[in-house]
Amino acid sequence: MSEVVKVERHDAVAIVTIDSPPVNALSAAVRKGILDGVTSAAADPQVQAIVLTCGGRTFVAGADITEFGKTPMPPSLHDVIVAIENSPKPVIAAIHGTALGGGLELALGCHYRVAVKDARLGLPEVKLGLLPGGGGTQRLPRAVGPEMAVKMIVTGEPISAQDALKNGLIEEIVEGTPAAGGEAFARKVVAEKRPLRRLRDDDSKLAAAKADKSIFTNAAAAANKRNRGLEAPVTAAEAVSHALDQPFDQALKTERELFLKLMNGDQSKAQRYAFFAERAAAKVDGVPEGTKPRKVERVAIIGAGTMGGGIAMSFANAGIPVTIIETGEEQLKRGLGIMQKNYEATAARGGIPADAPAKRMALITGVVGLENVKDADLIIEAVFETMAIKKEVFGKLDQYANPGAVLASNTSYLNINDIADMTKRPQDVLGMHFFSPANVMKLCEIVRGAKTAPDVLMTAVAIAKRIAKVPVVVGVCDGFVGNRMLSARTKQSDKLLYEGALPQQVDAVVTKFGMPMGPFAMGDLAGLDIGWRSRQDRGIKSEIADAICEAGRFGQKTGKGYYKYEPGSRSPLPDPEIEKLIEETVTKLGLKRRQVDDQEILERMVYPMINEGARILEEKIAARPSDIDVVWLYGYGWPIYRGGPMFYADLVGLKTVADRLSYYAKATNDPSLEPTPLLKRLADEGKTFASLAKGG
Numbered sequence: 001m002s003e004v005v006k007v008e009r010h011d012a013v014a015i016v017t018i019d020s021p022p023v024n025a026l027s028a029a030v031r032k033g034i035l036d037g038v039t040s041a042a043a044d045p046q047v048q049a050i051v052l053t054c055g056g057r058t059f060v061a062g063a064d065i066t067e068f069g070k071t072p073m074p075p076s077l078h079d080v081i082v083a084i085e086n087s088p089k090p091v092i093a094a095i096h097g098t099a100l101g102g103g104l105e106l107a108l109g110c111h112y113r114v115a116v117k118d119a120r121l122g123l124p125e126v127k128l129g130l131l132p133g134g135g136g137t138q139r140l141p142r143a144v145g146p147e148m149a150v151k152m153i154v155t156g157e158p159i160s161a162q163d164a165l166k167n168g169l170i171e172e173i174v175e176g177t178p179a180a181g182g183e184a185f186a187r188k189v190v191a192e193k194r195p196l197r198r199l200r201d202d203d204s205k206l207a208a209a210k211a212d213k214s215i216f217t218n219a220a221a222a223a224n225k226r227n228r229g230l231e232a233p234v235t236a237a238e239a240v241s242h243a244l245d246q247p248f249d250q251a252l253k254t255e256r257e258l259f260l261k262l263m264n265g266d267q268s269k270a271q272r273y274a275f276f277a278e279r280a281a282a283k284v285d286g287v288p289e290g291t292k293p294r295k296v297e298r299v300a301i302i303g304a305g306t307m308g309g310g311i312a313m314s315f316a317n318a319g320i321p322v323t324i325i326e327t328g329e330e331q332l333k334r335g336l337g338i339m340q341k342n343y344e345a346t347a348a349r350g351g352i353p354a355d356a357p358a359k360r361m362a363l364i365t366g367v368v369g370l371e372n373v374k375d376a377d378l379i380i381e382a383v384f385e386t387m388a389i390k391k392e393v394f395g396k397l398d399q400y401a402n403p404g405a406v407l408a409s410n411t412s413y414l415n416i417n418d419i420a421d422m423t424k425r426p427q428d429v430l431g432m433h434f435f436s437p438a439n440v441m442k443l444c445e446i447v448r449g450a451k452t453a454p455d456v457l458m459t460a461v462a463i464a465k466r467i468a469k470v471p472v473v474v475g476v477c478d479g480f481v482g483n484r485m486l487s488a489r490t491k492q493s494d495k496l497l498y499e500g501a502l503p504q505q506v507d508a509v510v511t512k513f514g515m516p517m518g519p520f521a522m523g524d525l526a527g528l529d530i531g532w533r534s535r536q537d538r539g540i541k542s543e544i545a546d547a548i549c550e551a552g553r554f555g556q557k558t559g560k561g562y563y564k565y566e567p568g569s570r571s572p573l574p575d576p577e578i579e580k581l582i583e584e585t586v587t588k589l590g591l592k593r594r595q596v597d598d599q600e601i602l603e604r605m606v607y608p609m610i611n612e613g614a615r616i617l618e619e620k621i622a623a624r625p626s627d628i629d630v631v632w633l634y635g636y637g638w639p640i641y642r643g644g645p646m647f648y649a650d651l652v653g654l655k656t657v658a659d660r661l662s663y664y665a666k667a668t669n670d671p672s673l674e675p676t677p678l679l680k681r682l683a684d685e686g687k688t689f690a691s692l693a694k695g696g
């Protein structure tokens with residue numbers, strides 16, 4: 001018998017149990033075990049029905065993605081499914097936990113499916129830039145109809161057992177263990193002499209869409225409505241469409257071809273890379289083995305502004321009570337009001353249940369006065385970005401906070417070590433840098449100070465995960481990883497205006513690349529006055545940006561910035577006044593503008609960021625190139641199908657990146673653009689950033 005698949009016989013019913021922790025993924029051993037188990041059960045004359053089920057916490061949750069890119073080992077998933085489908089005795093999949101990807105395809109090869117009530121079923125392959133390659137695009141439409149199938153496959157979102165029952169994906173919701181429920185159902189199948197239901201032969205649910213093509217095209221278009229540049233969901237919809245216009249076996253071949261096209265394409269490579277990058281980021285270097293995080297039951301947040309409010313909501317969303325502290329009743333009321341409105345808007349859109357706003361707001365207690373941090377295990381400061389205020393707050397925290405409480409700052413740029421030194425417990429201080437809107441964006445840069453204790457670091461990592469954030473540990477420097485690289489880009493976007501580009505041209509190149517917003521639309525959204533004030537404080541001039549603010553154009557909040565905005569609208573409209581203002585400012589400076597092409601804009605938006613990323617690696621501010629990519633994917637909306645700036649650099653080739661940077665350093669008289677020693681070395685040696693993880 002197989003190590004990972006066991007067969008037992010209960011009278012006339014054989015129970016084939018997959019037991020391969022943690023998630024019963026379809027490794028070569030599991031595939032072979034299933035094939036052998038089902039074949040031997042089918043050959044046993046005593047057996048009249050076979051139940052396929054799983055041990056542990058879930059049904060098969062998908063392919064074994066560590067096998068991706070390696071030589072495929074027989075039997076293939078397709079062979080296993082065909083063997084099950086062709087079994088002369090009924091095979092019943094009994095599902096618990098999640099039946100995902102190859103797991104659901106396996107179940108679709110069975111003649112019947114039952115599930116326990118909290119099971120979930122789905123085909124999430126698109127999330128890795130793929131499509132279901134084990135017959136899912138053909139059997140699912142035959143089970144649930146092509147409209148529902150295309151929706152499930154294109155979005156990749158799993159459905160509940162109740163929805164699966166309603167749509168004909170499962171026959172029954174069973175009580176008790178999945179094995180017992182499956183066995184009871186199998187006895188019914190035998191007693192009632194139910195026929196073998198092979199989905200491949202059942203076209204009944206395809207009839208309507210075959211007669212009226214618009215039924216499918218409309219459903220496919222609706223499912224792909226929010227797609228921004230991803231190939232997989234579009235290709236997946238195409239694969240499903242062949243359920244309607246190709247015979248089953250031919251459509252399976254087409255599915256395979258489309259699967260391989262995606263598998264070998266850059267987008268899926270990037271998406272699979274991102275999957276592993278996120279997991280790698282969770283590993284923290286330099287922490288003694290066995291370091292345990294401190295216990296966090298109560299959290300206090302200081303400042304109920306844009307960030308404090310969003311952070312408080314993230315904790316409440318995870319069911320963790322928070323106290324939010326302000327300087328006065330008025331600020332508190334405003335902050336709590338915004339959170340309440342935000343929850344209500346989400347509930348109105350159907351994003352959370354109708355009773356969720358009240359339940360979540362009940363977890364958030366607003367108070368005035370810093371002394372109220374006294375019961376908190378974790379305190380996150382989100383007050384104004386001014387060192388003097390941060391220092392004052394941390395000095396006071398030292399007096400009020402419980403011994404052992406973790407003290408975190410959400411600062412965007414400031415030095416965590418200087419903040420920590422305002423306390424007598426710098427070992428308890430670190431940065432937890434969330435991204436705006438903090439209740440939505442998944443990134444949390446965990447900034448490790450020079451004196452931060454290992455268990456404090458692990459506490460921040462653990463709590464970030466508990467509130468469904470993606471933590472990345474980084475070192476102390478101006479702007480940490482994300483904002484430091486963003487600054488490198490901002491410097492170029494500003495310069496491009498002097499040289500001849502317009503805001504709308506730069507933004508269009510950046511959004512076409514796949515970022516959600518260009519730098520100028522982003523500036524308008526954040527408010528241009530913040531940077532203006534900070535430049536004034538530091539005695540820095542930026543003629544165009546200053547002239548825009550001097551004209552009272554602070555961005556969306558004043559209806560005008562780099563763009564103009566119709567009342568009540570957030571859509572940026574190019575403004576001839578800005579063109580004029582740029583032209584005049586540049587003329588005054590005695591400069592001449594030129595035609596800047598889109599390729600130059602793209603290179604100058606992305607390559608300086610890559611250079612800064614390389615510098616960040618040299619300085620060991622980030623532990624690995626993939627950590628930098630995770631920061632950009634989850635903090636700034638870098639398109640997942642481009643993997644992150646460092647992955648993208650490897651794809652372009654580091655030699656090209658380094659050569660172009662050298663060229664721009666000279667052409668624009670900007671020595672800061674010269675490739676850093678690390679980038680130059682890798683480029684000269686023909687290596688990639690990825691090679692660094694392997695000691696390159």
Ligand code: NAD
Nearest residue numbers: 303304305306307308326327331382383384385411412436
């Ligand atoms: P904000 O101005 O919206 O909110 C700051 C809040 O802190 C205000 O409500 C203010 O009343 C309160 N406050 C000030 N001093 C206080 C004190 N001593 N005690 C209690 N409350 C006090 O600012 P924000 O955008 O939420 O930024 C807060 C911090 O987060 C800053 O350090 C900022 O750099 C950082 N940050 C901001 C963003 C962003 O996009 N806005 C993103 C990441 C990090």
